[in-house]
Amino acid sequence: MPLPERTYITDALRTETVGGVLLLLFAVAALIWANTSPHSYESVLDYTIGPSSPLHLHLSLEAWANDGLLAIFFFVAGIELKREFVAGELRTPSAAVLPVIAAVCGVALPAVIYAVANSGSGGHPNGWAIPTATDIAFALGVLAVVGSHLPSALRAFLLTLAVVDDLIAILIIAVFYSTGIKFWALGLSFAGLLLFWFLHRRGVHGWYLYVPLAFVVWALMHESGVHATVAGVAMGLILRCHKVGDEKQSPGEHIEHLVRPISAGFAVPVFALFAAGVTISGSALAEVFTQAAPIGIVLGLLIGKTTGIFGGTWLAARFTRAELNPQLTWADLFAVSVLAGIGFTVSLLISELAFPEDAALADRAKAAVLVGSLLCALLATSLLKLRNRHYQQLVSEENADVDGDGIPDVYQQDDPAWRGGAGNRPGPSARQPPGRPPGHPAP
Template sequence: MTPPSLPQKLPKAAKKLTLRDRDRRSVAEFLRLEVTGGLLLLIAATLALVLVNSPWGDGYESLRDHHLAIPFLGLDLSVGHWASDGLLAIFFFVAGTELKRELTVGELRRPAAAALPVVAAIGGMLTPALFYLVWAVSQGGGTDGWAVPMATDIAFALGVLAVVGRRLPSALRVFLLTLAIVDDLIAILVIAVFFTSGVDLAALAGAVAGLVLFRLLHGRGVRGWWWYLPLAAAVWVLMYHSGVHATIAGVALGLLLRATPGDDEDETPAEHVGHLVHPVSAGFAVPVFAFFAAGVPVSPSTLGEMAGEPEALGVVLGLFLGKLVGVLGATYLMVRFTRARLNPQLGWPDVTGVALLAGIGFTVSLLIAELAFADDPTLTEHVKAAVLVASLLAAATAAVMLTLRGRALDRRDAATAAAAAGKTTEASTETA
């Protein structure tokens, strides 16, 4: 028997397993980084744009439009629709777990702390829709795309902040995260209410029954993925057949997870499951959706056609200017006319940076564009191009703004430190 003071030698197979597990955990932790999610999203979208505008464009479109059917479930969707209706439900599930934690134990639990970012989110959704409607109507365009510029992409916005915001106060991330979560919640409600047609009440009742069963099992402490994964898949299928957008199933399941810890728990189910699923969402589901959703032909002629369409320009104005005016204006009015106050760590340049980041509407905006203009493929492509242009403008402007803000804070901190050091030196001299 090996003495306790000496290290035990692991069998060769066990050593390999340990290394494999460690590598798997390292990959998962890498995928949980906000900058990683934003980077993968950007790579997937760029690759799609390159492919669709290259000699391989026909092959890309053929893959995106190829149908995969599961006859006994009544499913026959293209690869692109599997990505937007199926894989994106994973993203909304993670968003649901984050929202549940925020509502239960996070910033949204305390009305005083949540007031500013919540009102900023509401202003940042109503104002872009208003910008879109005013422009589209005044230019003789349609109103179908009013919801496209309302959404903010959590992964992309937090990814940009993670890259350029290392020297910025931590309160800035909390403000952006709360704003983006409320933004997502409203976007989900908009999809459920305005982009649902021909509701099948029997299928919807089945989906609701599945959600109730999910909650009952969870409430009774039943554990094991073999219970919940098939049940979640059944809820998704029924939600799809009900006519309600299938991604709603994802956020509903996420909201049903318990977010308060039990007596013998180190982490809550919402935190634990969200932590497990997040790498799948950030590393696979969202990039694959972006790959199939962002494949828009972009050429000088396409951009010229886009510039001549009120709907496309309305999306650019709504995302880039509407978000800026809405988030910044709503926050200012709250501070000016109520008792709400900015976090002491934050200044108005920080809020301006957040307002610009909110204009990155990538994932959900692309999804709503597909739903809003489903009957007009050409207009869908032009509106998607507008989403990409506006998101790029917002990301670039926010990056410049927040980088300059970080440098200004560094200079201020350096000056404060130098002044404190000077006072210490003077005091030491006087004492001597």
């Protein structure tokens, strides 16, 4: 493919809208495939590939998607998190406190709701973490599509919240869903990470060094029993994300620029293709709203995330010195709280990890994730459109120039001649813009 076309495609894949649309398309394709030809879909998932090595890398395509492709996604998430710590909202405690509290409450309350829903004899408490995650790609994609006039501070709040949410999800996966730890493999994986850090700190360059090393670190982490995506986020956090000297980009920014199209255009959509294929029928949908585990997931995403994020932020602003960004209103925050209930990628992954021995239950959990995420997406889109229309109207009012003098009318409402009606308003040469001293005509 010629260079201009390649550049255009990779630039498009870096945008939040395109990444979100691709993820949605592949998820829909998975649903269609799984419901029209379930046997072929299952056979593709179970097809094994990879070397028969001591590290047990002869894996099914489903396992490669869960453990391998998502490691790329978490690598990019790790870089984003590091960048937030050194140059973003998490750099200063005063700016970080509200989105961090929102993220923590947005993880805790869905887990509590799920646990309550599954506290009875027919419940499945091991899935408590499924509704705790926010999908960055989907959430930012929806915001980018419907939020043309929304304040930029709203995106910054959502991005910071989602990045912290991802960090908590990684910790949950590492602590609660890692079994049979092999410490020799885990120790060698940490040694590889230390070598990765040392080479990077010394300024050693060359993808031919880092890519094989990254694969070895990932393979050892996978063999250790700790979920392999932890290796991805660890390597992302190691990268330097601040500029030194006359650098135009930090190494972290440069590598994220290169890897993001791979993550958004291949890794995450293919994971969705292998993870979102659940059988949808009348009875399956009925189970989503009648069985403890699925209904706990739906309620956790729709009510738990919204209430946790919005309520946690309000309580922090009410009882601490933390303040909501002056560009935002509580109506904006409520809309983005609903949007954060879209828990797609990581929630699907945790559904697999929570019920490894019960494929039917894992499928019901995935169906609940899809239903809950869809409900949150539809409701959030409606709320964000209302807020977008509100801000669009404000912009129109601020830019209105009824008399065509080149000065927005909002700046002239204190002028008695202007208030007297269009026929009595002075011409452009006779009027002064607000705050301009007499004798200094408008340019």
